Amino acid sequence: MGMTITEKILARASNRNSVTPDDVVIANIDKVMIHDVSGPGVIKVFSEWEKKGIILDHIWNPDRVWVSEDHFVPASDRISANNITLLTNWTTKYNIKKHFKYGLGQYGICHTLSHEEGLVLPGEIYVGGDSHTNTTGAMGSLAVGLGHTDIAYVLMNGKIWFKVPETILFKITGHKPEYIMAKDIILKIIGDIGTDGANYKAMQFAGDAVDKMSMEERLTLTNMSTEAGAKNGIIEPDEITFEYLKTRSDKEFLPVKGDFDAVYGDTFTYDIESLDPVIAKPFSPENICTVGDIEGRSIDKAYIGSCTGAKLEDLRMVAKILKGKHVKIRTEVLPAAQSIYLKAMKEGLISIFLEAGAVVGPPTCGACCGAHMGVLAKDEICISTTNRNFPGRMGDVESQTYLASPLVVAAAAINGKITDPRNELS
Amino acid sequence: MNKLRGKIHKYNKDNIDTDVIIPGPYLKIHDHKELGKHAMEGLDPDFSKKICEGDFLLTGKNFGCGSSREHAPIALHQVGIRAILSPSFARIFYRNAVDGGYLLPIEIDPALIEKISDNDEIEIDLNTNTIINITTREKFNIKPFPEIISKIVKAGGLLYFKG
Numbered sequence: 001m002g003m004t005i006t007e008k009i010l011a012r013a014s015n016r017n018s019v020t021p022d023d024v025v026i027a028n029i030d031k032v033m034i035h036d037v038s039g040p041g042v043i044k045v046f047s048e049w050e051k052k053g054i055i056l057d058h059i060w061n062p063d064r065v066w067v068s069e070d071h072f073v074p075a076s077d078r079i080s081a082n083n084i085t086l087l088t089n090w091t092t093k094y095n096i097k098k099h100f101k102y103g104l105g106q107y108g109i110c111h112t113l114s115h116e117e118g119l120v121l122p123g124e125i126y127v128g129g130d131s132h133t134n135t136t137g138a139m140g141s142l143a144v145g146l147g148h149t150d151i152a153y154v155l156m157n158g159k160i161w162f163k164v165p166e167t168i169l170f171k172i173t174g175h176k177p178e179y180i181m182a183k184d185i186i187l188k189i190i191g192d193i194g195t196d197g198a199n200y201k202a203m204q205f206a207g208d209a210v211d212k213m214s215m216e217e218r219l220t221l222t223n224m225s226t227e228a229g230a231k232n233g234i235i236e237p238d239e240i241t242f243e244y245l246k247t248r249s250d251k252e253f254l255p256v257k258g259d260f261d262a263v264y265g266d267t268f269t270y271d272i273e274s275l276d277p278v279i280a281k282p283f284s285p286e287n288i289c290t291v292g293d294i295e296g297r298s299i300d301k302a303y304i305g306s307c308t309g310a311k312l313e314d315l316r317m318v319a320k321i322l323k324g325k326h327v328k329i330r331t332e333v334l335p336a337a338q339s340i341y342l343k344a345m346k347e348g349l350i351s352i353f354l355e356a357g358a359v360v361g362p363p364t365c366g367a368c369c370g371a372h373m374g375v376l377a378k379d380e381i382c383i384s385t386t387n388r389n390f391p392g393r394m395g396d397v398e399s400q401t402y403l404a405s406p407l408v409v410a411a412a413a414i415n416g417k418i419t420d421p422r423n424e425l426s
Numbered sequence: 427m428n429k430l431r432g433k434i435h436k437y438n439k440d441n442i443d444t445d446v447i448i449p450g451p452y453l454k455i456h457d458h459k460e461l462g463k464h465a466m467e468g469l470d471p472d473f474s475k476k477i478c479e480g481d482f483l484l485t486g487k488n489f490g491c492g493s494s495r496e497h498a499p500i501a502l503h504q505v506g507i508r509a510i511l512s513p514s515f516a517r518i519f520y521r522n523a524v525d526g527g528y529l530l531p532i533e534i535d536p537a538l539i540e541k542i543s544d545n546d547e548i549e550i551d552l553n554t555n556t557i558i559n560i561t562t563r564e565k566f567n568i569k570p571f572p573e574i575i576s577k578i579v580k581a582g583g584l585l586y587f588k589g
């Protein structure tokens with residue numbers, strides 16, 4: 001019986017010839033990520049373990065670990081400032097060189113760094129202390145989010161247990177209209193299968209529309225597999241993946257593809273040629289409708305940021321709509337990494353945003369998780385390129401967030417209300 | 427550890443997410459006591475005052491969906507919750523609850539939600555995979571833990587689990 005790409009990666013990492021869904025394996029890990037929220041959590045687990053007499057004077061492999069500062073940078077208060085110091089002392093102690101520090105060259109949102117910096121390669125198993133670690137599965141890797149205890153365990157042992165997930169295949173076909181982005185496609189899928197539609201399962205994306213999709217757009221699909229509860233989102237690596245990595249990594253890797261007779265738990269097909277722009281209403285990513293259904297609803301703020309919707313192409317799409325126009329509502333643009341900020345500046349995108357009246361901020365998770373840097377007030381309504389809109393996600397529990405593609409968010413920014421991007425793309 | 431007894435706090439709502447269990451601004455906090463004070467703040471501001479050591483939660487499906495924050499099971503453990511009864515759990519929450527040794531995620535038949543009321547006294551028996559509603563004298567089956575989970579639970583968390 002053939003295996004899917006997820007099963008093959010797990011089999012290889014656990015030194016088995018084959019695995020089937022529900023097998024429990026102990027897999028060797030290739031890469032680990034922690035950030036300024038999960039890092040201090042892991043440090044806390046280490047200190048609890050030390051109290052129990054476990055000596056942790058070194059970790060399994062410091063070269064395979066990287067650290068990002070993203071959720072609470074620039075430090076929002078004394079506690080988060082102290083967390084950064086704690087993290088810095090810890091990376092120094094354990095000799096972790098890849099610590100992407102705020103204000104010191106390249107830094108940004110952890111999931112963005114993982115592809116921008118070519119930190120994870122096809123065929124690898126990558127675990128991160130963040131639920132959207134799934135994002136990096138678009139590179140043909142098995143990327144899974146874990147909690148602090150699990151990450152601490154991996155840092156000590158270099159391996160961890162996994163239950164082999166069943167794979168659901170999403171075949172995306174047809175020519176993608178210019179007003180449709182990967183965000184519309186994944187919102188549509190989550191609307192259909194629900195926020196627990198892929199719980200414990202792997203979501204694999206394929207089909208001719210995915211084959212033609214750029215790396216950054218693919219990353220939006222896998223990023224939001226988390227919102228359907230998936231263990232991982234994954235796309236088989238191809239020429240687009242290898243081309244993307246060429247300028248970003250000179251390391252060797254062993255890519256994996258699924259067998260021709262792989263068994264999928266379920267297969268869904270989406271023809272996107274006739275898809276209308278999609279939006280998720282408060283308070284769940286599954287609460288979708290077409291943009292047309294609620295056109296005209298007024299909005300207080302447009303947010304363009306996060307690991308989901310502030311990659312270079314996302315910013316290009318926003319600029320397409322904002323060029324020569326003025327925003328009618330508070331609009332914030334936060335490129336997802338310093339390198340993306342710089343590229344956007346060189347392409348002239350940043351001046352388009354500023355001339356349109358938007359504010360451009362430093363890369364940070366900040367407002368995406370309602371932590372700082374522009375959280376929402378009671379009753380405020382936001383339209384956002386991010387991935388979650390649970391109650392209180394972006395601020396007050398009585399604020400509201402609509403999730404949509406960068407095109408839809410930009411169209412709302414210049415009209416102050418929900419607008420079909422087709423009206424703005426000439 | 428094989429038998430637990432406690433009082434039920436019922437929140438019959440599906441998809442209780444991690445932003446509700448412990449909101450984003452508290453993610454910078456790693457002091458467990460402090461986290462406990464804010465448990466379930468997004469759903470019930472008085473939650474932490476209602477819970478006694480050893481109590482259980484009864485909730486709708488997909489409990490703990492959303493982020494990987496281990497703050498969520500930590501905060502619930504800290505206020506005294508020792509088990510959660512739900513038709514299903516989000517995978518990272520489930521893993522964190524078990525691997526960290528914080529609390530037991532008990533999968534139940536969705537029909538049970540109607541048969542157990544707020545404040546009922548419950549006994550969970552992991553040997554027989556049953557729960558007894560002491561208040562109503564009814565007995566129900568629960569889904570047994572997969573083998574690996576059962577071993578990690580018995581060990582008291584992933585740290586003590588030896589293959």
Ligand code: SF4
Nearest residue numbers: 109306307365368369
């Ligand atoms: S940008 Fe938002 S979704 Fe992405 S890692 Fe940061 S907080 Fe999480």
